[in-house]
Structure formats: structure tokens, C-alpha cells
Amino acid sequence: MPLPHPLLLRHKLASVSRHCVAAVTRRRRVHGLASVATSVFSRTLLVFALPIGVSCSVAEDWYRWRGPNGDGISTETEWNCDWKNGQPTIAWSHSVGTGFSSVVVKDGRVFTLGHVDDQDVVYCLNVADGEVRWTFGYPAELDARDFEGGPISTPTVDGDRVYVMGRAGELFCLQTSDGTKVWGKNVAEEADVRLPGWGCSAAPLVIGDKLLLNLGESGVAVDKHSGELSWSSDDRECGYASPVLIPDSDPTAAVIASGRAYIGVDIQSGKQLWAERWLTSFNCNAADPIFHDGKMFLCSGYNRGAALFDLNDATPSLIWKSKEMKNQIHSSILYQGHLYGIDGDMETGARLRCMDWATGEIRWSVDDLRPGGLALAGGRLLLLTEPGELMIAPATPDGWDPITEAKVLDGKSWTAPVLSDGRIFCRSIQGQLVCVDCRD
Numbered sequence: 001m002p003l004p005h006p007l008l009l010r011h012k013l014a015s016v017s018r019h020c021v022a023a024v025t026r027r028r029r030v031h032g033l034a035s036v037a038t039s040v041f042s043r044t045l046l047v048f049a050l051p052i053g054v055s056c057s058v059a060e061d062w063y064r065w066r067g068p069n070g071d072g073i074s075t076e077t078e079w080n081c082d083w084k085n086g087q088p089t090i091a092w093s094h095s096v097g098t099g100f101s102s103v104v105v106k107d108g109r110v111f112t113l114g115h116v117d118d119q120d121v122v123y124c125l126n127v128a129d130g131e132v133r134w135t136f137g138y139p140a141e142l143d144a145r146d147f148e149g150g151p152i153s154t155p156t157v158d159g160d161r162v163y164v165m166g167r168a169g170e171l172f173c174l175q176t177s178d179g180t181k182v183w184g185k186n187v188a189e190e191a192d193v194r195l196p197g198w199g200c201s202a203a204p205l206v207i208g209d210k211l212l213l214n215l216g217e218s219g220v221a222v223d224k225h226s227g228e229l230s231w232s233s234d235d236r237e238c239g240y241a242s243p244v245l246i247p248d249s250d251p252t253a254a255v256i257a258s259g260r261a262y263i264g265v266d267i268q269s270g271k272q273l274w275a276e277r278w279l280t281s282f283n284c285n286a287a288d289p290i291f292h293d294g295k296m297f298l299c300s301g302y303n304r305g306a307a308l309f310d311l312n313d314a315t316p317s318l319i320w321k322s323k324e325m326k327n328q329i330h331s332s333i334l335y336q337g338h339l340y341g342i343d344g345d346m347e348t349g350a351r352l353r354c355m356d357w358a359t360g361e362i363r364w365s366v367d368d369l370r371p372g373g374l375a376l377a378g379g380r381l382l383l384l385t386e387p388g389e390l391m392i393a394p395a396t397p398d399g400w401d402p403i404t405e406a407k408v409l410d411g412k413s414w415t416a417p418v419l420s421d422g423r424i425f426c427r428s429i430q431g432q433l434v435c436v437d438c439r440d
Helices: 187-191
Strands: 089-095 104-106 109-116 119-126 132-139 156-158 161-165 170-175 181-186 205-207 210-213 220-223 229-231 253-257 261-266 272-277 290-292 295-300 305-310 317-322 333-335 338-343 351-356 362-366 371-377 380-385 389-394 404-407 418-420 423-427 432-437
Touching: 104 156, 104 418, 109 432, 119 161, 132 170, 156 205, 181 187, 187 220, 187 229, 333 371, 338 371, 351 371, 371 418
Parallel strands: none
Antiparallel strands: 089 432, 104 109, 109 119, 119 132, 156 161, 161 170, 170 181, 205 210, 210 220, 220 229, 253 261, 261 272, 290 295, 295 305, 305 317, 333 338, 338 351, 351 362, 371 380, 380 389, 389 404, 418 423, 423 432
């Protein structure tokens, strides 16, 4: 049986960009078309001289699911993975309850969700020391059907508000300063739409004054200030992916994953613009679509596979399709013309793969990593394995060749790591949240 989407990351002055200098701690077999370095990979310290008065932005808030650009990529470069004695610095660790929620980071605070004692709990912690600033709980069942249970969406921070979506359709707007509830409602009940089989997992998407939610056949929109319903869609089962804006669309549009299709929707009216039929076992469309250069990449697990579409016409037109990438719960990451993603069923043995965006050709594949979650920062992949090992490797189509790796978590880990302000946040399903300090 499937698991739902584990929805599933400030600025300072600097004049130095430091890259990793480390040796590979063990070799990994890489299958596919690429050649791979088999012993030691090293990178030189690069120092960039900047003119006086010129600053470079090296840190960013990761205030929503998949980061500021919604692509799973951090723009930070000044973080260090040259861990002394091969061991990273664990700045702090805290228990945040059972669940698959990722973390978001804003203004020195970390936000996430977990299930504790018959409640789903929103946690706000200090980035610096892990101290709990506040919590907000609401009644919820663990609901561990076919998986460990607990919340599966990720909060969204917008200004001084944080928006939280519960599995049963609860939607809350809280003050980031102290967790005070501004408003809350069960939006699924108000919109009169059914819940998906494993509950709501999509993160709320802020667009102007609206919150776009994956509920109903093609979404629900509410006013972010009041929670008042703006529009809703037909009472059909939604998917598990989060809404994603279509770049440069006119009218402004987003794609919503239903249980049976990916649907283009006019943000203002909720009108369906087109629907790309996309059937999977258990109606489990969990991976967010990826947009680039007028094209759209869709991918699902359960032997559904992937496809690239041209969006320049009124409806999507197929460019290629492939069974060689099947994102069951995590979206792939597009970087410099290549897709890096987790292929296959997480329960029976997923693998890490690199796929060419333009052609769908597999460049390399590694079968023995047991990948749990993936992110990218500074041209490097951050892989959290299911057993809780954090691995860092250059993002290159030439092969998988880790720079460093270390055990950072105990227990099953299927949530994507998050890098913000030189720190990597990793979380297990059982609720262990650790902060790995990668600042110089």
C-alpha cells in the first residue's frame, strides 16, 4: 500500500565562498551510462575576491515546501561539509512527534508538525539552539493505516503568519511570533469535498491574498487573511502533490494533482483550463509537477512512470514518456538540464537516478542507497537515506560520488532534508529532528 506525500526548507554579507574538501568514505556502485570516479574525489578551496562594497547573499529562508522557488534547491553556497573526523556537528536535537512533515525556516525559527498524545502539534523552535518557542495543538488521530501515521503536510510561512493543513481538512492561520490562532476551520467540510484516502498532504500555496489548497478535483482557494472560501471544485478525490504555479502563465494558473489527472487551473476563478489524465494505483499522484522552459514534467510511482509535455499550446502535448523514473512520494529535482530523483517503491527498494530532462535518458542509477529524501544546494545533492544517513555528493550527470556521509538520525527517515542559513535540518518519521551545523 502506498504512503502519502511526506510533505515532504536571511541574508548576510560575505566575501568568501567555500567548497567542500573531503575524501569519499566508501565506494558506491553506479549503474548506467556514466563513468564514475572510484577512489578519491576532492574539491579545491575557491576564494572569490569581491570589490569593496559588494556583498553576496549566502543565506536564505526556506519558508515553504520545496523552498523559495518551489524546486527543492537552495541557492546557498557558503556551507561546509568538510566534517572533522568524518563527523558533522549536531547543534541540537528535538522530538517533534510522529509524522512526515518537512520543516520550514523563517527569521531564525523552525516550523514543523508532529503527532503527540492524540493531537497534531505545530512546533516553533529556535534555529540557533532548538529551544521550543511555542506549540499549537489540535485534536487528531494518529491514523496509522498502512504507514506510521501522523501529519503529512508541511507548514507555509507568509510574513508574520504560518498556515497549517491537517490530514482531515483542518486549516489554521497562526501568528509566527507566539502561535496565537488568527483563524481556523475545516475547509474540506466547508467546501463539501471528500478527503483523499490517506488524508490531506499538500502544503498550502500563497498566491497574493489567496491560499491555494489541493482539495476536491482541482483545488480550493481561501482568503489568507480571513479563511473565507473564494472558490472550490467538484467533489472528487484529490491527489497528494502540492499546488505549483505555472511560470509566466496568462491568466495566472497553477497545476493541481487530482487522483486521476494533473489539472491546469485559473487562480482567480478556479476554472479548469485543461486536464492531463494521469492514472495510478490507489489514485496516488504525490510528486509535484516541474516546469521549465515552457515544458512540464510529471512523474508518479506504482509503475506509472514519467513524461515531459510542451505547454506552448492550449493543452499539453507529449514530448516523451518513460518508465525509468517513478517518483512515488518525492518530486525529482531539476538542475542544469538533468533530473535527480528517487525511483521506485520506497518500501521494496527505491533507487537514486539521474535522468536527462530533454530526452528521458537515464545517465546513472544507484540501487543500494535506500534513499529517503533529497535536496540540492550549491551544486551538491543532499541525500537522507532511510536509515538516517546524510550523504552529500556533486550533482552531476557523470555519476554518484559522495564527498562525505554520516549517520545523523535513528529510525526510519523519509522526509527531505532542508538547508537554511548554513544548517541542514533532518527529521525521522518517529519525530527526531536534528540540526546539522555546516557553517564555517
